Amino acid sequence: MSTAAVTDKKLEEASMTTCFVIAPIGNEHAPDGSPELLAYEENLEIYEKVILPACAKYGIVPVRADGIAGTGEITEQICRHVLRDDIVIADLTGGNANVTYELGIRHLTGKPIIHIGEHGQLPFDLSLIRTIMFKRSRSGLVGARRDLETALKGSLDNRFEPLTPARILFGLPVAPLPESAVEAERDDLDTPGLFDRFARVEAQAEAIGETAEAIAGFMTVISEAAVQIGPVMERAAQPGTPMSAWLPAMTELARSMAEPASGLREACTRFAGQMVEMDAAVQTAFDVIEAMPAEQRAGSPTGFLEQMISTAESTHEVVGVLGEVEVGMRWLVKMSRELRVPGRDLTAAVKQVSGVMTRVADWERRARALI
Incomplete structure (x- = not known):
């Protein structure tokens, strides 16, 4: 395989x-x-x-x-x-x-x-x-x-x-506890080599792209849900309308956002895990390119650096959009308890992606310095 x-x-x-x-x-x-x-x-x-x-x-x-x-x-x-x-x-x-x-x-x-x-x-x-x-x-x-x-x-x-x-x-022999519940990873025959790491970057970049598309899809569904409920919210905001008129709108919005918000949280968690997993291979690639003479960086090395810059820029965009949606959701959550569950999922999604931005920023910094 x-x-x-x-x-x-x-x-x-x-x-x-x-x-x-x-x-x-x-x-x-x-x-x-x-x-x-x-x-x-x-x-x-x-x-x-x-x-x-x-x-x-x-x-x-x-x-x-x-x-x-x-x-x-x-x-x-x-x-x-x-x-x-x-x-x-x-x-x-x-x-x-x-x-x-x-x-x-x-x-x-x-x-x-x-x-x-x-x-x-x-x-x-x-x-x-x-x-x-x-x-x-x-x-x-x-x-x-x-x-x-x-x-x-x-x-x-x-x-x-x-x-x-x-x-x-289960009738198993009672054995002593393992030597350590937290043991260091051994440097054995399964440790990937340099070209294995480059191959891993390519494979994981493709997987990350698919996850990013899933995130964008969930964001679109959430945005459409907010747009569709807009007329109901406008009617509730008319002068003289009782505050209770907002409740059906909030309930409907929470219902339509529950599934995509949960899916977004899961996709962002997967995205963060993929970025963390990819980091070691990316840093190794940077180290190799950095050791090359500048005239030898044309071709594949430069393409790799450009890919890292593009990845960083697109991730920044994702975080920005997520942040805007989460801020708006934070306001709505204060208005109705119906929205607390999708609101919590959106907040968790933002935190998951934001948590890997330090690594992404480092990729961009190193790539721009070497290109």
Whole structure:
């Protein structure tokens, strides 16, 4: 199988991976200064700065309990995710009772589960289970993200051991825990060479282009939904019209935007993961071109540099449009709770793409310096 085919297969497999996040959600609508609001903000920080970007590296879309769309009993939906999802990430910080309950259910499945937690905030009876520990500082969160990336790769490569409850349930021998839940990637025969990396750039650039087209498609659907609901909103804005006249418009807008907003979030997560995955090969290519004499950069090297500049410019455009839509949505969300779910998806989409802009800006800087 060619390198390009292997890359496409890995991207396809990663895009289908399901991941549920067990965490103490808190309450974003609780009074200022309350423990519930503090818990919400603290755990949202871990989700956005550690879990989301780590999952984005592999094109995984992580789901929290407050991100489950659709109707139905919330407890049932959580149980289904805990039992069925390919990977579960559990934030044990604070020893939340619901987290501990859901954790016990997952331990019985024998499926991959990754534990993370803040130093000094773990429940005693879980402290012996190997956990990615972090301090709530900038460097601490960066380290936790990197450790989680490695642990996710181990799960995707099936390098994990069922915990003791699952071993007993399935009649397996009780084995010691693996030497490390977060181990360094070995430099072995599978490590790609220079031309493998160039081939990977080409394959991933094509995949990224397809994802970008999907993002544009979802954006078009969202824009059309807003345009179609425009006349209803204009009638509701007429002088003397009661404020309740806005509610049907908001409900209809939320209904028409729910599916494309969810799809946009997933596409942006996949896009961010593809960009992160592509970064190592791109940086290697830059290093090689930089070592070439200027007169030898004509042809393919120059074409590669122009492609990186074009990629950066188009990504900047995507972020700009996403940002404009998200700002408008932020205003609408304040007007009606009906729009909170699609609004949250749009915000997550913006953050996913914005999170890779540092890498993209570096590509553009290096490309322009060498061209």
